[in-house]
Amino acid sequence: MFNLGDHVVCPGHGVGQICSVDTKELNGEMKSFYIIKVVSNGMKVMIPVDSKEGVRSLIPSTEIGGVFELLQDQNVKVDMSTWNRRHREYTLKVKTGSLLEIADVLRQLLLLKMTKKLSFGERKMLDQCKELIVKEISLSSGTPEGAISEKIDSLYT
Numbered sequence: 462m463f464n465l466g467d468h469v470v471c472p473g474h475g476v477g478q479i480c481s482v483d484t485k486e487l488n489g490e491m492k493s494f495y496i497i498k499v500v501s502n503g504m505k506v507m508i509p510v511d512s513k514e515g516v517r518s519l520i521p522s523t524e525i526g527g528v529f530e531l532l533q534d535q536n537v538k539v540d541m542s543t544w545n546r547r548h549r550e551y552t553l554k555v556k557t558g559s560l561l562e563i564a565d566v567l568r569q570l571l572l573l574k575m576t577k578k579l580s581f582g583e584r585k586m587l588d589q590c591k592e593l594i595v596k597e598i599s600l601s602s603g604t605p606e607g608a609i610s611e612k613i614d615s616l617y618t
Contacts, residue, residue: 469516472558519601544580
């Protein structure tokens with residue numbers, strides 16, 4: 462159970478802050494929902510309190526190094542299938558909400574960008590993945606977003 466004011470990750474939406482817990486009637490029974498304000502766009506989402514995959518805690522600061530290790534490892538095979546197939550696979554990974562999966566997508570897109578021009582959808586996904594990673598690590602570690610963004614950029618220049 463999370464508390465008011467806690468920062469959490471909503472898969473598919475990103476980092477948000479719990480504003481309130483509301484109870485609503487749904488199919489004749491009362492259910493509790495977290496009302497979460499997404500940091501990046503201010504959107505509010507309702508997630509059932511008892512949902513197993515609805516929200517998760519921010520990445521512990523002890524695991525942040527693993528994300529940067531994954532991003533630093535550029536000795537991986539880049540998926541060269543059609544852009545729409547790659548986009549479908551990347552979308553599934555991002556929707557898991559796992560920071561490591563999102564970092565893997567970001568790494569793939571940054572490596573692909575070094576060899577060819579990305580499609581509009583891929584550029585948009587690259588920006589989305591980077592934003593998700595930067596916001597979560599920033600809140601978890603207390604490091605400014607700009608410093609994290611620069612650190613990621615420095616790995617691919």
